[in-house]
Amino acid sequence: MAAATLRATALAAILAVFADQTIAAAVPSTCCPRFAWEDAQLTEADIAQSDASLFGFDSDTTSSKGSTATCKLLPGDTAWPSQTVWDRFNATLGGALIKTVPLAAPCYSNWHQYNAEACQHVRENWGDPHLHVNDPASAMFPLYQGRTCMPTEDPNSSNCTLGGYAAYSVAATKVSHIQLALNFARNANLRLVVKNTGHDFADKSIGAGALSIWTHKLKDIQFLANYNCRGYKGPAFKLGSGVETEEVYRAAEQNNVTVVGGECRTVGIAGGYIAGGGHSPMSSLVGMGADQVLSMEVVLPNGRFVTASQDSYPDLYWALRGGGGSTYGVVTSVTVRAYPKMPHTTMTYAYTTGPNVTADTFFASLGAYMSYFNAFTNAGAHGYFLVVSIGPGQYLFSMMPMWGPNMTKPQFTSLVTPFLNDLSDLGISVTPVITEYSSFYQAYTSTFGPEQVGGTDNHAASRLFPRENFLPAKRNETLAAVRYAVEAGGVIVGYNIRSAPNAAANQNNSVNPAWRKAAGFFILAAAWPANATDAQIQQASETLTNDWMARWRAVSPGAGAYMSEGDINEPDFQQAFYGEHYPRLYALKKKYDPTGLFYAPTAVGSEDWVVRDQLEWIPTQNGRLCWKS
Numbered sequence: 026m027a028a029a030t031l032r033a034t035a036l037a038a039i040l041a042v043f044a045d046q047t048i049a050a051a052v053p054s055t056c057c058p059r060f061a062w063e064d065a066q067l068t069e070a071d072i073a074q075s076d077a078s079l080f081g082f083d084s085d086t087t088s089s090k091g092s093t094a095t096c097k098l099l100p101g102d103t104a105w106p107s108q109t110v111w112d113r114f115n116a117t118l119g120g121a122l123i124k125t126v127p128l129a130a131p132c133y134s135n136w137h138q139y140n141a142e143a144c145q146h147v148r149e150n151w152g153d154p155h156l157h158v159n160d161p162a163s164a165m166f167p168l169y170q171g172r173t174c175m176p177t178e179d180p181n182s183s184n185c186t187l188g189g190y191a192a193y194s195v196a197a198t199k200v201s202h203i204q205l206a207l208n209f210a211r212n213a214n215l216r217l218v219v220k221n222t223g224h225d226f227a228d229k230s231i232g233a234g235a236l237s238i239w240t241h242k243l244k245d246i247q248f249l250a251n252y253n254c255r256g257y258k259g260p261a262f263k264l265g266s267g268v269e270t271e272e273v274y275r276a277a278e279q280n281n282v283t284v285v286g287g288e289c290r291t292v293g294i295a296g297g298y299i300a301g302g303g304h305s306p307m308s309s310l311v312g313m314g315a316d317q318v319l320s321m322e323v324v325l326p327n328g329r330f331v332t333a334s335q336d337s338y339p340d341l342y343w344a345l346r347g348g349g350g351s352t353y354g355v356v357t358s359v360t361v362r363a364y365p366k367m368p369h370t371t372m373t374y375a376y377t378t379g380p381n382v383t384a385d386t387f388f389a390s391l392g393a394y395m396s397y398f399n400a401f402t403n404a405g406a407h408g409y410f411l412v413v414s415i416g417p418g419q420y421l422f423s424m425m426p427m428w429g430p431n432m433t434k435p436q437f438t439s440l441v442t443p444f445l446n447d448l449s450d451l452g453i454s455v456t457p458v459i460t461e462y463s464s465f466y467q468a469y470t471s472t473f474g475p476e477q478v479g480g481t482d483n484h485a486a487s488r489l490f491p492r493e494n495f496l497p498a499k500r501n502e503t504l505a506a507v508r509y510a511v512e513a514g515g516v517i518v519g520y521n522i523r524s525a526p527n528a529a530a531n532q533n534n535s536v537n538p539a540w541r542k543a544a545g546f547f548i549l550a551a552a553w554p555a556n557a558t559d560a561q562i563q564q565a566s567e568t569l570t571n572d573w574m575a576r577w578r579a580v581s582p583g584a585g586a587y588m589s590e591g592d593i594n595e596p597d598f599q600q601a602f603y604g605e606h607y608p609r610l611y612a613l614k615k616k617y618d619p620t621g622l623f624y625a626p627t628a629v630g631s632e633d634w635v636v637r638d639q640l641e642w643i644p645t646q647n648g649r650l651c652w653k654s
């Protein structure tokens with residue numbers, strides 16, 4: 026009786042604190058359809074059959090309690106779970122546990138998987154995102170893993186070690202797997218990471234000695250032709266969190282609709298992309314990917330499985346759409362609105378400096394383009410371009426492509442003609458290829474090429490330039506800051522993009538406020554030779570952050586950067602990646618994950634932690650994770 030009373034009192038207290046997350050009973054169940062594997066949840070009975078001290082839920086049903094240890098464990102520590110415990114964990118998971126073998130281990134004689142043929146396959150495909158997407162542990166930016174097992178031709182050149190990779194992964198195929206993994210990591214004081222595809226520029230999906238939840242196998246795509254809930258009536262998709270961009274685009278094509286996602290074929294649209302407030306060729310027309318989300322299913326740090334939507338955990342619904350991955354829980358699926366099929370028109374062209382195009386003219390042409398940034402995005406268009414030095418005083422501009430969603434060729438052509446005339450007036454003659462396609466998918470597959478990843482010879486930062494940077498009063502100083510970086514050897518992958526206001530979508534979320542003001546998103550990379558020493562990499566990284574990017578920050582004070590394609594060394598990352606949402610995001614982190622079960626570099630709350638034994642400017646996940654003292 027006493028225990029029951031205590032429980033009731035505790036429950037009342039919790040309900041009072043968390044009064045804003047009432048779970049509306051009135052919502053029809055069709056509003057939150059679940060995949061069959063989402064109904065496969067962990068029960069108290071399952072836990073009682075196994076070992077409650079290892080696999081039990083947090084007793085606090087709303088937030089999470091856990092270890093108060095100073096540091097997370099690493100393999101080899103006395104408290105590290107024994108083989109027996111790992112075996113029991115694997116048995117409870119039904120065999121879904123994978124012990125990490127680094128992708129390039131077959132290249133090393135110190136690793137028992139040494140295999141020349143397998144090594145050659147890894148060497149030849151290391152730059153292909155698919156290789157990393159399909160691996161439970163690998164991520165695409167090995168600089169921040171620690172470069173402890175790079176593909177090599179010489180099996181004796183060094184020893185391959187785990188470095189920043191997780192020790193074990195759970196290849197999750199049902200919600201109970203994720204609940205078990207969270208409970209075990211929390212109860213055993215293990216470092217926890219969530220890996221989907223490994224695309225994040227700061228390798229936010231890995232961590233030394235961690236238990237990793239690999240969401241890659243959650244591939245379901247369900248088309249909801251007549252979704253009708255929460256004020257939205259129309260087509261929608263429910264997507265498992267392992268679904269990749271090209272997979273949902275194909276499904277959208279088959280169903281004659283359009284879905285908002287990014288350029289890259291293999292990015293996890295329902296994972297880090299939506300969580301990080303990702304951008305799309307559709308954004309200038311209908312807003313960000315995160316704005317399209319109707320509801321999400323998520324396993325909380327305490328192990329409980331809940332729905333986050335306008336009427337269930339609205340604060341989480343807000344935070345999970347822009348506040349970053351690996352912070353508040355593991356999302357298992359999202360439901361997003363879809364738009365009707367529409368025509369798309371694209372344009373490609375390229376030019377370089379040359380006998381008739383001086384460097385000054387080249388940069389004047391970039392200024393001319395920038396003078397149209399606001400007009401183009403106001404019309405719903407998107408630009409994706411490259412600016413790079415190709416020799417002393419020589420430069421290349423490549424439009425790859427400019428993209429007009431919902432535009433016919435005549436509409437698009439009339440939009441861009443004044444700009445093309447300005448280029449011509451500068452003496453730059455281009456032969457633009459303008460093509461109309463019947464759908465997003467047709468345009469997408471015809472224009473966006475494959476990506477190259479896995480390099481350790483460059484590092485990128487980014488900036489979201491507000492619209493005012495492209496108005497006459499600020500355009501010259503913006504251009505000067507951009508030119509400085511390109512002349513110094515920086516490579517720009519630029520986007521002319523806005524987050525369109527969209528009254529029909531739900532834009533009350535935690536997407537970086539800098540996106541809402543932007544008309545330009547510029548990624549800037551510093552490169553170094555493949556054989557560069559750590560000192561050279563440090564120097565180049567410092568120059569990028571403290572010189573080139575400092576000038577970009579100075580011409581756009583108070584603006585920000587995109588966290589998922591951002592600088593791991595970003596100064597004041599809280600302001601840059603989250604803007605004025607940071608205090609609220611931090612409070613929600615403390616509410617749902619007070620013991621820091623989830624950690625990732627530059628994630629909300631990560632400033633409370635330190636990864637030990639780091640080189641300045643080359644922070645890796647290869648080190649012990651501890652609370653900052």
Ligand SMILES: Cc1cc2nc3c(=O)[nH]c(=O)nc-3n(C[C@H](O)[C@H](O)[C@H](O)COP(=O)(O)OP(=O)(O)OC[C@H]3O[C@@H](n4cnc5c(N)ncnc54)[C@H](O)[C@@H]3O)c2cc1C
Pocket residue numbers: 165218219220221222223224225226229230240266286287288289291292293294295296297298300301302303304305349350351352354355356357476477478589590625
């Ligand atoms: C070549 C390339 C092209 C890109 N193109 C675009 C683009 O066009 N538009 C754009 O906006 N971005 C783009 N990005 C950035 C990309 O969207 C982000 O890196 C995104 O975070 C990737 O998410 P992911 O789940 O695929 O990858 P991961 O790196 O595996 O995950 C990213 C973060 O999200 C967390 N996470 C993943 N899944 C979950 C989940 N289910 N629950 C909780 N946390 C989770 C991870 O722990 C990690 O912290 C690109 C990146 C690369 C390398």
Ligand SMILES: *[C@@H]1O[C@H](CO)[C@@H](O)[C@H](O)[C@H]1NC(C)=O
Pocket residue numbers: 115116119120121122123124
């Ligand atoms: C987990 O169990 C499965 C099936 O029995 C087995 O194939 C796998 O190797 C085990 N994983 C580990 C890490 O032992």
Ligand SMILES: *[C@@H]1O[C@H](CO)[C@@H](O)[C@H](O)[C@H]1NC(C)=O
Pocket residue numbers: 134179180181
């Ligand atoms: C690498 O070392 C192993 C054992 O030390 C040796 O057998 C092998 O020949 C070496 N391989 C090369 C390519 O040097």
Ligand SMILES: *[C@@H]1O[C@H](CO)[C@@H](O)[C@H](O)[C@H]1NC(C)=O
Pocket residue numbers: 135181182183184
């Ligand atoms: C690999 O590790 C072994 C055992 O610790 C050590 O003897 C050897 O020198 C290492 N090899 C290299 C190339 O570092």
Ligand SMILES: *[C@@H]1O[C@H](CO)[C@@H](O)[C@H](O)[C@H]1NC(C)=O
Pocket residue numbers: 279280281
């Ligand atoms: C898509 O549109 C085409 C052409 O209008 C039509 O033939 C097809 O049946 C439609 N497919 C679906 C799934 O609605």
Ligand SMILES: *[C@@H]1O[C@H](CO)[C@@H](O)[C@H](O)[C@H]1NC(C)=O
Pocket residue numbers: 339340341343533534
């Ligand atoms: C945005 O959503 C949050 C829900 O978490 C709510 O507190 C806030 O009032 C909303 N703001 C607006 C302008 O609707």
Ligand SMILES: *[C@@H]1O[C@H](CO)[C@@H](O)[C@H](O)[C@H]1NC(C)=O
Pocket residue numbers: 379380381
């Ligand atoms: C450069 O300009 C001159 C004069 O307008 C023209 O004759 C020549 O063809 C141009 N050269 C190139 C490479 O465009």
Ligand SMILES: *[C@@H]1O[C@H](CO)[C@@H](O)[C@H](O)[C@H]1NC(C)=O
Pocket residue numbers: 310311364367431
């Ligand atoms: C696309 O254009 C059509 C016709 O002009 C218009 O009715 C529709 O609202 C547009 N769609 C979007 C998403 O803007």
Ligand SMILES: *[C@@H]1O[C@H](CO)[C@@H](O)[C@H](O)[C@H]1NC(C)=O
Pocket residue numbers: 497498499501
């Ligand atoms: C910007 O530069 C152009 C070309 O050099 C010049 O004509 C113009 O007056 C400048 N504008 C401002 C606001 O300084």
Ligand SMILES: *[C@@H]1O[C@H](CO)[C@@H](O)[C@H](O)[C@H]1NC(C)=O
Pocket residue numbers: 554556557558
């Ligand atoms: C890297 O390679 C270049 C060209 O082969 C050489 O000149 C340079 O000295 C090398 N640098 C280092 C640090 O080994």
